[in-house]
Amino acid sequence: MNFKYRKFPIDPNNCPFPNKKSALRPVIQIDFETNKGTFGYFVLIDSGADYCIFHASIGEMLGLDIKLGKPLTFFGTSGEPQEAYFHEVTFKIGGIDHQCEVGFSYDMEKLAYGLLGQEGFFNKWIVKFEYHKENVELKEITHR
Numbered sequence: 009m010n011f012k013y014r015k016f017p018i019d020p021n022n023c024p025f026p027n028k029k030s031a032l033r034p035v036i037q038i039d040f041e042t043n044k045g046t047f048g049y050f051v052l053i054d055s056g057a058d059y060c061i062f063h064a065s066i067g068e069m070l071g072l073d074i075k076l077g078k079p080l081t082f083f084g085t086s087g088e089p090q091e092a093y094f095h096e097v098t099f100k101i102g103g104i105d106h107q108c109e110v111g112f113s114y115d116m117e118k119l120a121y122g123l124l125g126q127e128g129f130f131n132k133w134i135v136k137f138e139y140h141k142e143n144v145e146l147k148e149i150t151h152r
Contacts, residue, residue, distance in 0.1 A: 009101075009102040009104075009145070009146050009147075010143055010144070010145050010146075011034070011036045011102070011143070011144050011145075011146065012142055012143060013032040013033060013034055013035075013139070013142040013143065013144065014032070014033055014034075014035040014050075015030040015031070015032055016030060016031045016032075016033060016035075016120075017029070017030055018030055018031055032139065032142055033052060034052065034053040034137060034144040035050050035051065035052050035053075035121055036050070036051060036053065036101070036102075036144070037049065037050055037051075038050075038051055038099045038100060038101055038106075039099060039100040040066075040069070040070060040097075040099050040100075041100070042069070042070060042071070047069065049062070049066055049099075049121075049122060050120070050121040050122070051121055051122040051123060051124050052121050052122070052123055052124065053124050053129070053135060053137075053144060054123045054124060054125055055125075055126070055130065055135070056125075057123040057124070057125030057126065058082070058125050058126050058127060059080070059082070059092070059094075059109075059110075059111050059123075059125045059126070059127050059128060060108055060109070060110045060111065060122070060123060060124050060125050060127070060128040060129055061082070061092050061110070061111045061112075061113055061116060061122060061123045061125065062110050062111070062112055062113075062122035062123075063112070063113070063116060063117055063119070063122060064093075064112045064113055064114040064117070065117065066112065066122065067093075067095060067097075067110075067112035070097060072095050072097075072112065074093050074095075074112045074114070075093055076093070077092075077093030077094045077095045077111075077112065078093065078094040078095075078109075079091060079092070079093055079094075080092045080093075080094060080111055082111070084116070090113055090115035090116065091113060091114070091115060092111030092112060092113040092115075093111065093112055093113075094109045094110065094111045094112075095109070095110060095112065096108070096109050096110075097110050101133075101146065102146065104148060106129075106132070106148075108127075108128030108129065108132065109127070109128055110128065131149075132148065132149055133146050133147065133148055133149060134146070134147040134148075134149060
C-alpha cells in the first residue's frame, strides 16, 4: 500500500534554504477502534526511532492506565531523558490490523505526531521510501 508524504510549512526566517517553503515527511494516519468509536492518529515513519512511541493522551483515549505499562527511559533528539510506558495495542494501517508494543509518553506531548520505529513496525513491515515521488510504500511481512 502507498501513502503520500505530507507537506509541513517551514518558517522562511528560520531556514537555511531561502526558497524552501515546506518539508516533506513520511507521516501517515493510523486508526484505532474503541467501544466509543474510531479515531485517527498521525505517526511519523521513523527509521531512526528504536521503538514505537505515541502521545500518552492517545493511550488514555484507549482506556489504558499509562503508568502501569513496562517503563523505559529513552533519549530523543533533545538528549534529555524521557519516560515511556509500554502496552500492547492494536491499530489499523491502511485498513490492516497491526498489533505491537507501544510506549506511551507524557514527555512528547509537544510533538505533532507519534513515531513508528524499529521494534514493532520496521520488524513487521517492508518500508520503501521514495522521496522523489513523495511516496512511501508499505508491505506487511507475512512470514518470519
